[in-house]
Amino acid sequence: GAGVSQSPSNKVTEKGKDVELRCDPISGHTALYWYRQRLGQGLEFLIYFQGNSAPDKSGLPSDRFSAERTGESVSTLTIQRTQQEDSAVYLCASSLGVVSLPGANVLTFGAGSRLTVL
Amino acid sequence: GEDVEQSLFLSVREGDSSVINCTYTDSSSTYLYWYKQEPGAGLQLLTYIFSNMDMKQDQRLTVLLNKKDKHLSLRIADTQTGDSAIYFCAGSSGYALNFGKGTSLLVTP
Numbered sequence: 001g002a003g004v005s006q007s008p009s010n011k012v013t014e015k016g017k018d019v020e021l022r023c024d025p026i027s028g029h030t031a032l033y034w035y036r037q038r039l040g041q042g043l044e045f046l047i048y049f050q051g052n053s054a055p056d057k058s059g060l061p062s063d064r065f066s067a068e069r070t071g072e073s074v075s076t077l078t079i080q081r082t083q084q085e086d087s088a089v090y091l092c093a094s095s096l097g098v099v100s101l102p103g104a105n106v107l108t109f110g111a112g113s114r115l116t117v118l
Numbered sequence: 119g120e121d122v123e124q125s126l127f128l129s130v131r132e133g134d135s136s137v138i139n140c141t142y143t144d145s146s147s148t149y150l151y152w153y154k155q156e157p158g159a160g161l162q163l164l165t166y167i168f169s170n171m172d173m174k175q176d177q178r179l180t181v182l183l184n185k186k187d188k189h190l191s192l193r194i195a196d197t198q199t200g201d202s203a204i205y206f207c208a209g210s211s212g213y214a215l216n217f218g219k220g221t222s223l224l225v226t227p
Contacts, residue, residue: 004160033214042122042206042219043161050213091160097213104149104168105210109160 002026004110006092012116013082021077021113025094032075033093033107034067043091049075050097082117089114122209122218129224136194138221140207145188147209152181152192155204155220164192164205199225 005024013019025032034046045059049069060066064082069075079086093107121143130136142150148169153161167174167181167190174181180193190207202225208215 031213035217043217045214045216048214056213093161104151104166105213105215106151106163106166107161107215109153109162111158111160 004092004094004108006090006110006113008113009111010114010116012118014118015084016081018078018080019082019115021079021090021092021115023075023077023092023094023110025073025075025092026108027073029094029096029108030072031095031097031105032069033095034075034077035091035093036061036088037091037112038088046077046090079115082115084117087115087117122207122216124205124207124218124221126219127222127224129226130197132197132199132225132227134197136192136197136201136223136225138192138194138205138207138223140190140192140218142188142190142207142209144209144216145185149210150181150183150190151208151210151215152179153206153208153217155206157203161206194223197223197225199227201225 007022032049035043047067051072052069064080067077089112091112093109095107123141151166152164154164155161165176178195182191204220204222206217206220208217
């Protein structure tokens with residue numbers, strides 16, 4: 001696609017429920033990233049995919065968080081048994097990948113999925 | 119990982135220049151980036167600078183890099199009300215970008 005698409009744009013859920021957030025990266029971008037942005041905070045790195053593999057999952061806050069990517073395309077971030085502290089905007093970004101270019105790794109971001117846990 | 123620090127808030131009058139400052143800790147960052155976030159939107163790349171450069175100019179934007187002091191700045195000339203947004207600097211440590219908390223720029227008429 002022309003840009004990075006994320007869905008849903010807004011999600012309100014009850015504490016304890018599971019949620020899935022979806023990201024459609026730019027076609028041909030091999031690298032995909034998930035960040036979390038809490039209100040008034042900077043971006044917190046969650047996970048990175050190169051192709052369908054996630055070399056670094058160390059940013060995931062707890063074992064309630066998981067992510068997968070298929071077909072070197074769509075990625076899903078799943079949060080199980082949501083807690084109120086999970087409320088945030090979840091941003092997805094994609095890039096050509098550092099292994100593809102000798103130059104800057106320019107990330108293109110989606111508009112984010114705003115998650116509110118009541 | 120890299121720590122990136124920014125001042126949190128800046129207010130300027132329309133037509134004045136804005137200077138947003140950032141410090142970082144990882145001297146191995148090959149590129150340093152400035153992103154802009156408007157309300158309700160994702161981050162938009164403004165510009166980036168290669169670490170062996172000390173200045174880059176792009177229309178109203180000037181990036182200055184002091185590698186010795188690990189200090190990066192973004193100057194916006196002739197600031198307009200449409201420039202009101204949150205500005206993030208970021209350094210790269212391999213694959214991911216490490217972002218600061220962002221500087222909220224308010225441009226008043």
